Amino acid sequence: MVTSFRKKVYDVVKKIPKGKILTYKEVAEKVGRPKACRAVGSILNKSVGWRKGIPCHRVVRSDGNIGGYNKGEKTKVYLLEKEGVIIQKRKVVR
DNA sequence: AATGAGGCCCTAA
DNA sequence: ATTAGGGCCTCAT
Numbered sequence: 001m002v003t004s005f006r007k008k009v010y011d012v013v014k015k016i017p018k019g020k021i022l023t024y025k026e027v028a029e030k031v032g033r034p035k036a037c038r039a040v041g042s043i044l045n046k047s048v049g050w051r052k053g054i055p056c057h058r059v060v061r062s063d064g065n066i067g068g069y070n071k072g073e074k075t076k077v078y079l080l081e082k083e084g085v086i087i088q089k090r091k092v093v094r
Numbered sequence: 095a096a097t098g099a100g101g102c103c104c105t106a107a
Numbered sequence: 108a109t110t111a112g113g114g115c116c117t118c119a120t
Contacts, residue, residue, distance in 0.1 A: 023115095033102085033104085037116060038102070040104080042105060044114065045114050046106070
């Protein structure tokens with residue numbers, strides 16, 4: 001399999017249904033690197049999947065905290081709420 | 095509850 | 108080939 005880590009991440013994130021979210025750890029596990037949670041974030045930020053159609057705003061931290069976003073946390077929260085995700089006190093309701 | 099420190103993994107230049 | 112950075116995670120104090 002020539003699938004790069006990055007590609008897997010894209011695929012997983014792309015497959016996140018609307019109104020749903022995943023944590024970096026979940027994604028990392030799905031791609032086969034439970035400890036690459038950091039890499040996932042890095043990829044989503046640098047590779048900026050959103051430019052390729054990757055809703056990186058649907059990925060949050062394992063604590064339910066929002067984490068970060070290229071455009072800022074607020075934008076992320078806003079987008080999430082728009083998609084149907086409920087945010088409570090800076091955290092996501094799973 | 096908040097902070098510090100360490101650990102693991104990737105991408106880009 | 109190497110360096111530096113990063114949207115993290117978890118434990119301990």
